[in-house]
Amino acid sequence: MSEYAIVAEGLTKTFGTFTATDHITFEVRKGEIFGFLGANGAGKTTAMRMLCGLSRPSEGRATVAGFDVEREAEQVKRNIGYMSQKFSLYDDLTVEENLRLFGGIYGMTSADIKHKANHLLSNLGLTDLRKAMVGRLPLGWKQKLAFSLSIFHNPKIVFLDEPTGGVDPVTRRQFWELIYEAADRGITVFVTTHYMDEAEYCDRVSIMVDGKIEALDTPSQLKKNFSVGTMYEVFYALARKAKRGAG
Template sequence: MREEHVIEAEGLTKMFGTFTAVDHITFDVKKGEIFGFLGANGAGKTTAMRMLCGLSKPTAGRATVAGCDIVREPERVKRNIGYMSQKFSLYEDLQVWENIRLFGGIYGVAEREMAQKTDDMLRRLGIYGEKNTPVKRLPLGWKQKLAFSVAIFHEPKVVFLDEPTGGVDPRARRQFWEMIYEAADRGITVFVTTHYMDEAEYCDRVSIMVDGRIDALDSPGGLKRQFGVGSMDEVFYKLAREAKRGE
């Protein structure tokens, strides 16, 4: 039996006028895999991610995410994914439970399950006592963990994390990655971008975008062998230095 692919992209392309932001990228992501999506600023990561999330239509090529076609069924894509970014994830003025309820409601979590699931999640995170606290009063590390839990509250097949750990202290960053591993163990596929190269090492496989193309894709160990270097930092440096286009 063929492995189950949660993301399949084939020749996915996006042009803005004459500018090719994403240039025929082809790749698969397996169920439960932690897939690192790296690239320099301006390499096309955000544009590619927006297409995969059903927010932007490709100029050419095709992709399915969680079994849904991103062109024909963008609304079904959105219901079957979770999304979290460092820049936006929770409403700061709403209390912790209000945020959970809002996102749970949007993603169609059944009303009768909501209260129990909320309490379970907050106990697991060890912040049950903060249930009625406005999110803006939480320390950043807690906020990121809560945002991630909210992003997977409706048990999506895949969760997109756009630089989830930027600015977080080293200890909280590691705790965050342990949550990512737990989610992946439960079968949730994780698609993550990061500028921390040590975090690239935590991924099962990593792709590196340069000038809109995926120029390398393998396990971190495989990439280091392929480029004959000792760290992902050096792999990234070797590839990104070749980039022709500015930001």
């Protein structure tokens, strides 16, 4: 097995004449927290959907956990967790029932699910709300639950698409603690965000502009390259060249 969790080579997705993701090439190392940055419409979500086997590449190839995302999409799916931009757990099921459903889908046994769910809920401080409908939870709780669910089956890699969008600073902080815990367990984290303070928490970040990766390095190296003091300035220097995000 290679040392990489994700390898993308010239990965491209076109919708008609529009090239959402334009020949991107990068590697993500195992156990890394990889920040995938870019302005709105830069093609981050499209790229992530291809890596998760939700969208077929128009060109190029990628392997995730050693499996080809196009030919072995179902194998890829066995090895990853995914938290989408839009909250996508079942509002009309309780916290416990959502855990049971997704645990079951990944082939966990009832006893195993119960055991892990108890552990997870007490960790999150959600034990009292286990019988609450997910739709009734506040956004911060929903996001934490969605994240915990995406790593419930112990995937090799987890993809997080703007996991902290619209969440308060305290909750964001707690959220990143959860991400670090997951990384400590050996899970590779692939995360998109618009918060530059969060970019600083990543081991390495890439910045996409108009479908292409314009920079890829550790946050400190990027700041050095652009001779600026913050990730915000790095991002601003690159993203303002964008033609797409203007609207």
